[in-house]
Amino acid sequence: MSGDPSVALTFMGATGTVTGSRFLLERAGRRLLVDCGLYQGERAWRRKNWEPFPVPADTIDDVVLTHCHLDHSGFLPVLVRDGYDGPVWMTEGTAGLTAIVLRDSGHLNERDADLARSAGWSRHDPPLPLYTVADAERAIRRFETVPFDVRVDLGEELGVRLVRAGHVLGSASVLVDAGPARVLFSGDLGRTEHPVLRPRAAPPSARTVVIESTYGDREHVEPELSHEPFADAVRRTIRRGGTVLVPAFAVDRTELVLHALSTMLREGRIPAVPVFVDSPMALAALDVYGRAGTAGELRPDLTTLVDLPSLHAARTPEESMALNSPARPCVIVSASGMASGGRVVHHLRHLLPDRRNCVVLTGYQAIGTRGRMLQDGARELKMMGRYVPVAAEVVDDEEFSVHADASELVGWLGQMPEPPEAVYVVHGEAHASVALADRIRAEIGCVAVAPRPGERVLVD
Template sequence: MTGRDTRRDVRTLTFLGAASTVTGSKTLLTVDGRRMLVDAGMFQGEKHLRVRNWEPFPVSPSTLDGIVLTHAHLDHCGYLPALVRQGFAGPVWCTADTATLAEIVLRDSAYLQENDAAHAARRGYSRHDPPLPLYTVADVERTLPLLRTVDYDEDVDTGGGVRVRMTRAGHILGSASVTLGWPGGSVLFSGDLGRADHPVLRPREIPPGAPDVVVESTYGDREHPDPEGAAHEQLAEAIRRTVARGGTVLVPAFAVDRTEVVLRALGELRRAGRIPDLPVHVDSPMALAALRVYRRAASRGELRPDLQGDLVDLPHLYEARTVEDSMALNNPRMPCVIISASGMATGGRVVHHLKHLLPDRRNTVVLTGYQAVGTRGRSLADGAQEIKMHGDYVPVRAEVVQVEEFSVHADSSDLLAWLAALDPAPRRVLVNHGEPGSSAALAARIRRELGITAVVPADAEVVDLSRG
């Protein structure tokens, strides 16, 4: 698949990631010999997925004419520097906020990889000698100048007759559904879709329809539960129980968007007197950088119009900027809340906090959304009695609470409503970015309720866009 097909009638999609899984999102569009990659995500979770990051890319990266990013989460942009390292030098199209957040995310990713490799070398727990990062900070610095920004709802010529259009997706700041069009055809990618009512961002919008639509299915087989009683009561109860025990509440949270959503909820709970006025620590350099981006976005009208003043209303909010600040939180002097990346506990400072806090029954870990198979977060959600970290097994004695209401992924009905609103209606829907049961359930519901052909492409499957 390394050669370039230059026939004028070849229009295909090849699924190179996020097929039968929720990670490593990469879809290759070939139009009359031109190659465009939609998303360049890193594989996370189970080992058989992570090792795919190290495999040669199925086509020579130097033959890619461009890359389009739907948003700045690592499973959608985190493989970019690896492609650059392998020879990609073309433009990367994305919204301005995605470009800003991707810079933060990619630098943090490279820094953590370099640190983890050095730590593994010192401790000797890696089977590789020497352990190496997938890419370095230097690779990221070579990647960032390739980013090209696109405004929402504008058609932009990417060259070779292929145009791109971004439509607000309402998942995280800057997220977009992407339409790629060419004379006589187009394909629409949902990207990760937000819920109809995001707690922080302006709502998603409906893009123009296309004959073929690639839709995510992270929550394709389920509905978000309606909170029983007052909003965020599950979180409030967990905090009150933990404070009564004299413990710490640790919230593994995605640095981009999830941290902002959790902070807003904590502010609402404090103002209503439903939780004590206790210290809240944000311990993630990436999350703190993203929080500054969100605060600036408020002045540009990118956040909900009903958000007045500062995004966060917590008088005892503290920023753990240094390693020393972070280490001090492993033995806090009083009950507190620690918000730390990553959201599925796959890396970052939260892993060190888990190592220190999980063995103590006074503490609580609050999981705030979807936990992919193979991640530490998923193991905790499934009731693991011990978790492996840095070569050691750590006993799980702390309370573990999973709060689904913080997820900003569209659920099954949200996804169906988005598809039903497309005009013109698609002739075919390709369901990806979901675990097998989730994708299959959404495809079945699309066929049953919308009467549209819906299929779940296999990994590496090639779909001919010229055929119905």
């Protein structure tokens, strides 16, 4: 092979923040992009989605995705629109869910631009979407699927292997071999056990590791009774005649919420009330999970994913709007999980002012999102150009998180056949990444760094 044999790694996203995962590996003129995520949360981060990509899109040879979530996949339509015409490698589960996620994101981008135009929210004339549904479809046509634990030869001594990460359906850690160099990207790591999926696999050997740190400075607390804060919130809210609103990501989180509600109902811990799934994307994702069960992707001891006799689907906009004034106490599960967009926003607008109602948060809430503001005790929320008072009860059920905590992240590194020589800590708020790097340095005994945005390093 001709050219410089050294391998360079550039951190193009997910540094100092928990979104926007984008990592570029370069060797002898070839470029491999691991993840292609959107920035979410605070406006300063979201603005980065509009900046030109650091390298021309048509100079990238391959893209590989760790999983389907927007902060790892949501920039793909822009990359393809701007000239990327290579394959996008991923597992079958990731392909099924990412197609749903990107189509929905394109639709929301178009809708938000239309709303901004009609309501005069934007400083731009006319306001344009970041990308369209047509852009998303062009990206989806680049998908190439590969099974777990099968090496894909990308040519010229470059290859990738996807290892089960146990975070969401199809999620993988990515092992890249580039000549003699081996780099392992954790992606988002699941916990040692997942409520419905097969557990994560032990990591392969690599001298360099790029690891997430969403929960890099904290530990999950195991309750005596599973999801009891959620169950108690349902009981209280129904007694006072209110509605329980559950902002939940359409992919994976809605499935876990419905599974938990099924368990609570079976155990007699909540009353039998109507449960509405108000997210077309979540309903489509449920179908993907159903197919995954027959393919052996779910836990072998899982008998039923969802068993709720009074489960209803709100498919049309009219059915969704009707839930703003439900006829009787009920539970509404609606996307998005951080209340940053989607149908849940208009539910919040109508339900937050009534103290009979309750909002149950079901996982990590990024800084700058409405979910984080509710979590931090906000008394007003701005949505659709107006402030809405927060009188409803807000409950945080952290048990739904399927991100590994600090000990589980360090434990995953400890499972490697040989300790790594360098670990780069990414995909976390700055304090979480630094805390995890300190702990890895102390317990694993290797170089551990929280890289700067745009930093470039050489890989052995």
